[in-house]
Amino acid sequence: MQKLEQTWDLASLFEGGSKSKALKESMQEIEASLDTCQKSIDSLGDQPNAAWKKTIIAMQALDANLSEVCNFAECLEAQDTADSLATQLTGILDGLRARNQSLGVQLETRFLQADDAAWESLLSDSELAPIAFSLSDQRDLAGRKMDPEKEMLTGELAKDGYHAWGRLYDKLAGSLRVDFQENGSSETLSMGQLHNKMESVHAGIRRSAFEKLEEAWSSVADLSAMALNNQAGFRLTTYKKRNWDSVLYEPLRMNRMSRETLEAMWGVVADKSAELVPYIEAKASLLGQSKMTWYDKSAPVSSDEKSYSYEEAAQYIMEQFGKFSQPLADFARQAFDKRWIEVEDRQGKGAGGFCTDFPDSQETRIFMTFGGTFGGVSTLAHELGHAHHTWILRKKPFWATEYPMTLAETASTFCETLITDSALKSASNDEEKLNLLDKKLDEAATMMMNLRSRFLFETSFFAERESGPLTVDRLNELMKNAQVTAYAGALDDHAYHPLFWASKLHFYITSYPFYNFPYVFGFLFSNGIYDRAIQEGPSFSKKYVALLEDTGSMTCEDLAKKHLGVDLIKPDFWEASVERALQHVDPFVKLARARTTV
Numbered sequence: 001m002q003k004l005e006q007t008w009d010l011a012s013l014f015e016g017g018s019k020s021k022a023l024k025e026s027m028q029e030i031e032a033s034l035d036t037c038q039k040s041i042d043s044l045g046d047q048p049n050a051a052w053k054k055t056i057i058a059m060q061a062l063d064a065n066l067s068e069v070c071n072f073a074e075c076l077e078a079q080d081t082a083d084s085l086a087t088q089l090t091g092i093l094d095g096l097r098a099r100n101q102s103l104g105v106q107l108e109t110r111f112l113q114a115d116d117a118a119w120e121s122l123l124s125d126s127e128l129a130p131i132a133f134s135l136s137d138q139r140d141l142a143g144r145k146m147d148p149e150k151e152m153l154t155g156e157l158a159k160d161g162y163h164a165w166g167r168l169y170d171k172l173a174g175s176l177r178v179d180f181q182e183n184g185s186s187e188t189l190s191m192g193q194l195h196n197k198m199e200s201v202h203a204g205i206r207r208s209a210f211e212k213l214e215e216a217w218s219s220v221a222d223l224s225a226m227a228l229n230n231q232a233g234f235r236l237t238t239y240k241k242r243n244w245d246s247v248l249y250e251p252l253r254m255n256r257m258s259r260e261t262l263e264a265m266w267g268v269v270a271d272k273s274a275e276l277v278p279y280i281e282a283k284a285s286l287l288g289q290s291k292m293t294w295y296d297k298s299a300p301v302s303s304d305e306k307s308y309s310y311e312e313a314a315q316y317i318m319e320q321f322g323k324f325s326q327p328l329a330d331f332a333r334q335a336f337d338k339r340w341i342e343v344e345d346r347q348g349k350g351a352g353g354f355c356t357d358f359p360d361s362q363e364t365r366i367f368m369t370f371g372g373t374f375g376g377v378s379t380l381a382h383e384l385g386h387a388h389h390t391w392i393l394r395k396k397p398f399w400a401t402e403y404p405m406t407l408a409e410t411a412s413t414f415c416e417t418l419i420t421d422s423a424l425k426s427a428s429n430d431e432e433k434l435n436l437l438d439k440k441l442d443e444a445a446t447m448m449m450n451l452r453s454r455f456l457f458e459t460s461f462f463a464e465r466e467s468g469p470l471t472v473d474r475l476n477e478l479m480k481n482a483q484v485t486a487y488a489g490a491l492d493d494h495a496y497h498p499l500f501w502a503s504k505l506h507f508y509i510t511s512y513p514f515y516n517f518p519y520v521f522g523f524l525f526s527n528g529i530y531d532r533a534i535q536e537g538p539s540f541s542k543k544y545v546a547l548l549e550d551t552g553s554m555t556c557e558d559l560a561k562k563h564l565g566v567d568l569i570k571p572d573f574w575e576a577s578v579e580r581a582l583q584h585v586d587p588f589v590k591l592a593r594a595r596t597t598v
C-alpha cells in the first residue's frame, strides 16, 4: 500500500486555519442569521402558518452552520493546543451558541401555543415531516417544563450556579498535581498523567500511582463533595419545580429510552455480571496477585505486542470492513484518501480521540494519535465507525441526524468489534490470543461492572441528597458499597476506590446527567446487532444501514422493534447480548491457567 499522510486536511473546510477569512465570514453570517431568526420568532403568529415553517427551517440551518464552525474550531484546538487564536474563536463561538440556545427555548414556547390539530397539520408538510420526531420532542419537552419565564431565569442562573459548580470541579481537577517517584527520580504529574501510570506493566508503579491518586483526591475531597452536593441540589430543585418525579426523567428523555428498558437492561447485567468473576480471578493470578485490585484490573497481561504501521492498520481495517460490507470499506478508503484523519504522533497535540462532523460540507474528521499498537488499530476502526454513521445520515435534514448518546456508540462499537473479532480469530499464538481476550473482557467488565457501580452510586446519592448534603465519609461509603455490589465482591476488600466519586469527571458533567448508563446501552445494543450480523451473514449489511438511518428520528425502543424485531423492555435481547460478551471468559481462563502452570 502506498504511504498515507498522517495529518488531516482542514483547508478543504476553511482555508487558513485559525486565521481563516472564510471562517470569519461564516461566523458573521451566523450572527446575521441569529438576528434574523430572533426577529422571525418575535413576529410569529399564535398558530402555525407559512412563517412558522420558514422559521423552523431557518433555525435548523442555523444549527447546522453553527456545528460546522464550532467543530472546525474544535479541530484547530486539538491539532495544536498552543493555538491561542483557536481558543479565542471557541470563546466567541460559545457566545453564539448561547444565543442560539435561547432562540431554541423561545421557539419551543411558541410550539406550545399551537393547537394540536394545527400542529399535526404543520408536521405533515413535506419538508417538515422528516424532522417531525425532533419537533414533537421539543414541543413535548417544553410542555413538561415550568412556564417560559421561569425556565429562562433558571437557564440564566444555571450558568453561574449549576454549570459553574461543574466548571469549578474542572478547575480543581485540572490544577491538582502530585510528586511521583519512579526509578529513583521524582516528577510532578497531573491527574491525567498519573492515570497513565496506572496502565504501567510494572505492578509497583501501578500501586504507587493509585496510592498517590487517592491521596491527592482526599486532599480536595471536601471541595469536590461541595461541588457534587450543590449541583445535585440545583438539579433536584429544578426537577421538583417542573414536577419531574424522578432524577432519571431527564437522562432517560435525553437518551430517548424508557425506564422499563433501563430496568430490563440492568436486570440482566445484575444477574450475569458474577459470570465475569472467573475472568477477574484468573487475571489476578496471571499478575501474581491473590485477589484483584482496583488499580490492576486494566493492567496489561503481556508486554510483547504486535506492532502495526499506519498503512498496515489502514489495510487491515479496510479488509475486515470489506468482509462485512463493501460500501463500508469504500467509505474507509475515502476517509484515508481524502485525509479526513489526523493520527500523527507529535508534541503539542491534544490528548484522546474523537470524530466530528461537518453537516454543511457533508464531511467528517477523525482525531487521534496512532502509536502502532493494536489498541490504536481498534480505536481507528471505532472512530471510522462514527464517521460512517455520519456519512449514512448526510443527506437527511440536520434535525433528523441528531442521535442520542445511547445510539451514538452503535456504529463505532460495531466497527471496532469487526476488527477485534477478526484479530482474535487469526491470532497466531496463545500469548496474542490471551492479550486480545483480555482486552475484550476488560471492556465487558468496564461496562457491566465499573459503569454499573457509577449508576448504583448516583442512584443512592440522589436518594439521600433529597434530605440534604452528604459528607465525604458517606459519599465514600456509598461509592464503595456500589463497587462491591457491581464487582460481585471480586476485588480485594482493601483495594476498592471509595474516592471514585471525586476522581471521576463524569459525575460532574452538568449537561449530561447520569453519564454512565448510555455507555452500557451502546455497548450491549451494538453487541446485539453484531450477534445478528453473524447469524444473518452479509445480507445484514443493508439492514444495518437502514437502522443507522433512523437513529436520529426514533426512540431506542422503536428503532429496535423496527429494524431488529426485538422488544427492549424484555430481557431476551439483553441476555443474548451479554452472553456474547461473556463467551470469552472460558477461553481466557483456560489460557491463563496454562500460562500460570508452565
Ligand SMILES: [Zn+2]
Residues within 6 Å of the ligand: 382, 386, 409, 412
Ligand atoms: Zn465512540
